[in-house]
Amino acid sequence: MHCLWCHDSILVEVSWGNVFMPSRRSPLCSACTNKLQLLDGRRCVRCSRYSNQTVCGDCIWWKDIFQDEDPLAWNYSVYHYNDPMKEMISRWKYRGDYLLGEAFRWPFIDAFKQSFLKWDKAAILVPIPLSVVRHRERGFNQAEMLTAFLDRKSVALLQRKDGEKQSKKSRQDRIFAENPFRMKKTINKPVILVDDIYTTGATLRHAANVLKQQGCPKVCAFTLIRG
Amino acid sequence: MQSINQTVPSFNKPLSTELSRQFAGKRLLRQEIQVESTVFTRLLAEQQFTATPSMVRQQWKLTCQRCGNQTPHLIGRMPCFRCQSTHAYCRKCIHMGRVSECEALYIWSGEIPGWTKHEDPCTWKGELTTQQQLAADRIVQAIDNQEKELLVYAVCGAGKTEMLFPGITAALQRGWRICIATPRADVVRELKPRLQTAYHDVSIEALYGGSPDRSGTAQLLLATTHQLLRFYRAFDVMIIDEIDAFPYHADASLPYATKHAITNQATTIYLTATPRPKDQSRLNRGKLPHVFVPVRYHGHPLPVPQLKLVWSLKKHIQHFTIPKELSDWLINRKQPNRQLLIFTPTIMLAERFYTPMAALLQNLGIIEHTEQLATVHAEDPNRTEKVQQFRNKKLLVLITTTILERGVTFPSVDVAILAAGHTVFDEAALVQIAGRAGRSGDDPTGEVIFFHDGKTDAMVQAIHSIKKMNHRAGLE
Numbered sequence: 189m190h191c192l193w194c195h196d197s198i199l200v201e202v203s204w205g206n207v208f209m210p211s212r213r214s215p216l217c218s219a220c221t222n223k224l225q226l227l228d229g230r231r232c233v234r235c236s237r238y239s240n241q242t243v244c245g246d247c248i249w250w251k252d253i254f255q256d257e258d259p260l261a262w263n264y265s266v267y268h269y270n271d272p273m274k275e276m277i278s279r280w281k282y283r284g285d286y287l288l289g290e291a292f293r294w295p296f297i298d299a300f301k302q303s304f305l306k307w308d309k310a311a312i313l314v315p316i317p318l319s320v321v322r323h324r325e326r327g328f329n330q331a332e333m334l335t336a337f338l339d340r341k342s343v344a345l346l347q348r349k350d351g352e353k354q355s356k357k358s359r360q361d362r363i364f365a366e367n368p369f370r371m372k373k374t375i376n377k378p379v380i381l382v383d384d385i386y387t388t389g390a391t392l393r394h395a396a397n398v399l400k401q402q403g404c405p406k407v408c409a410f411t412l413i414r415g
Numbered sequence: 416m417q418s419i420n421q422t423v424p425s426f427n428k429p430l431s432t433e434l435s436r437q438f439a440g441k442r443l444l445r446q447e448i449q450v451e452s453t454v455f456t457r458l459l460a461e462q463q464f465t466a467t468p469s470m471v472r473q474q475w476k477l478t479c480q481r482c483g484n485q486t487p488h489l490i491g492r493m494p495c496f497r498c499q500s501t502h503a504y505c506r507k508c509i510h511m512g513r514v515s516e517c518e519a520l521y522i523w524s525g526e527i528p529g530w531t532k533h534e535d536p537c538t539w540k541g542e543l544t545t546q547q548q549l550a551a552d553r554i555v556q557a558i559d560n561q562e563k564e565l566l567v568y569a570v571c572g573a574g575k576t577e578m579l580f581p582g583i584t585a586a587l588q589r590g591w592r593i594c595i596a597t598p599r600a601d602v603v604r605e606l607k608p609r610l611q612t613a614y615h616d617v618s619i620e621a622l623y624g625g626s627p628d629r630s631g632t633a634q635l636l637l638a639t640t641h642q643l644l645r646f647y648r649a650f651d652v653m654i655i656d657e658i659d660a661f662p663y664h665a666d667a668s669l670p671y672a673t674k675h676a677i678t679n680q681a682t683t684i685y686l687t688a689t690p691r692p693k694d695q696s697r698l699n700r701g702k703l704p705h706v707f708v709p710v711r712y713h714g715h716p717l718p719v720p721q722l723k724l725v726w727s728l729k730k731h732i733q734h735f736t737i738p739k740e741l742s743d744w745l746i747n748r749k750q751p752n753r754q755l756l757i758f759t760p761t762i763m764l765a766e767r768f769y770t771p772m773a774a775l776l777q778n779l780g781i782i783e784h785t786e787q788l789a790t791v792h793a794e795d796p797n798r799t800e801k802v803q804q805f806r807n808k809k810l811l812v813l814i815t816t817t818i819l820e821r822g823v824t825f826p827s828v829d830v831a832i833l834a835a836g837h838t839v840f841d842e843a844a845l846v847q848i849a850g851r852a853g854r855s856g857d858d859p860t861g862e863v864i865f866f867h868d869g870k871t872d873a874m875v876q877a878i879h880s881i882k883k884m885n886h887r888a889g890l891e
């Protein structure tokens with residue numbers, strides 16, 4: 189077996205943890221695994237950002253904007269956005285190395301079990317879509333790949349209009365820009381939005397807004413990375 | 416063959432010529448061809464571009480046609496939104512854009528641009544030594560006769576760039592396209608101004624990851640070997656510098672790329688100071704045409720390394736202490752004002768030896784203050800600056816890994832290897848490291864010493880091959 193990131197060969201150590209579940213073996217070597225930083229310790233309860241306060245400055249800002257009607261109840265993320273993670277995301281998402289996403293499978297599943305299993309069991313997963321143009325360019329949607337890791341019903345409820353690259357806009361621009369999402373059909377169950385990264389939270393809130401306006405009772409988000 | 420396309424009705428002549436300049440000799444993904452889709456469709460219909468499969472399956476084995484990769488773990492599969500099926504893609508060359516099974520690679524099959532036939536392109540005013548001239552003549556002969564390949568086996572410091580000039584000139588006079596490929600971006604960067612001075616009126620581009628030159632449309636190209644992946648049947652003369660150097664000899668995709676980047680009648684010139692066993696044995700069996708340049712441009716012999724046994728070397732390495740043998744050598748150097756290169760096998764050793772070495776060098780008066788000593792290795796972001804400071808003599812001593820074994824030249828240094836028995840120091844590395852000394856005509860000697868705790872074959876072979884070259888040059 190070879191490490192998905194550095195391609196070095198991995199000596200498979202059989203431990204009691206994986207002897208009955210060979211598929212749980214990490215596709216990254218231990219050196220590459222250790223470069224990624226799982227979010228732990230004190231974090232903002234609303235957005236998962238490292239924070240000494242219960243609710244971070246970002247989230248207080250959002251609260252003011254929406255005057256206590258924030259459409260996104262909360263977000264939970266798995267990883268910190270450090271430099272090795274930035275490089276990995278760039279190869280996975282922008283270069284389009286689909287397989288690299290497998291590196292996140294088990295940490296993503298474990299974090300989901302930890303933080304969402306006790307939440308509303310009827311909640312449905314909704315991946316954040318790409319626009320058709322971008323989707324064709326990349327060949328796959330990273331949010332759909334992440335959603336498929338999880339053992340929970342998912343529906344591709346949202347559609348995204350074509351537009352300029354989100355990453356090139358400032359936070360202000362993203363927030364006050366026209367909502368890029370529309371719904372294919374309505375839903376009356378709670379929704380867990382799934383995406384690769386929570387950066388400003390604007391994209392997820394646009395999606396949450398559309399869902400809530402069409403009658404969805406509650407929306408939260410599960411993302412791989414807190415940017 | 417190309418005449419069919421020369422009277423394309425829908426494109427006027429200048430546009431067609433412009434496109435052929437841009438795309439001839441390349442094999443590209445659609446995303447790398449920056450023309451609008453209506454234009455592209457038309458170019459395809461007119462067979463100015465030809466679509467070729469990007470991945471080919473033979474007996475269960477898939478091969479990426481751009482980089483030649485067929486290593487199973489470097490071929491991924493993905494459910495593709497574009498074609499709505501699950502198929503393979505290449506993970507090996509993905510940094511240059513993804514090669515997917517459902518997408519073609521496009522080869523320009525339209526008009527072939529005529530490159531300028533330069534009457535007298537060489538503006539270099541220097542003179543070659545007799546030995547350089549002999550090699551240069553042999554290179555010209557190979558190019559003139561369109562021989563398939565020629566290995567130039569030239570010692571470190573032979574002045575190989577200058578030796579290439581007559582051959583480059585001959586090719587330019589015929590209106591041919593030339594590529595000089597080297598494994599290292601530093602070398603490409605350094606070579607560009609030298610060549611532009613030597614060929615003032617020739618279009619020259621330097622291509623490496625992140626280079627300001629990007630288009631790859633010059634007649635004379637300098638490129639890292641990775642950049643060759645985009646070229647297809649482009650070059651009439653291909654010069655591959657340091658054919659033995661990592662990653663060229665370790666990565667099969669690079670010989671694959673060079674093979675595809677040349678035309679069918681092309682001449683490939685390999686340059687090396689330390690041929691790998693594979694080339695060495697072809698050479699010995701008379702299967703590889705070659706020319707030797709056993710003498711340095713200044714005519715003095717190569718310094719022969721001294722071996723120094725240090726019994727307690729392992730202990731010193733474990734405790735990061737300096738062996739007495741090393742300090743004795745430092746004290747007794749014949750030319751104490753030469754700068755010093757001290758090679759270590761690992762980054763960790765290079766860094767951990769900094770403090771004890773600084774103390775010792777200060778005690779011996781070799782450096783006045785610790786800022787005159789630095790460590791340098793491949794992951795060091797300030798690598799280029801440190802090398803520059805060593806050139807300016809702001810730094811007097813460098814502790815380095817094999818990163819400085821080749822490519823960089825300093826006029827007057829002594830060289831030591833700490834733990835020369837380590838496996839990173841193979842024969843080629845040892846010869847290259849020894850080749851750092853005595854590079855200047857003003858100080859053509861220099862001390863080279865290998866500290867070890869047991870002779871390795873690599874050390875014995877390196878010394879043997881250095882002596883053999885001196886012997887061949889009649890300098891023994």
Ligand SMILES: [Zn+2]
Pocket residue numbers: 479480481482483484505506507508509514
């Ligand atoms: Zn490839």
Ligand SMILES: [Zn+2]
Pocket residue numbers: 327495496497498499500502515516517518
């Ligand atoms: Zn496809």
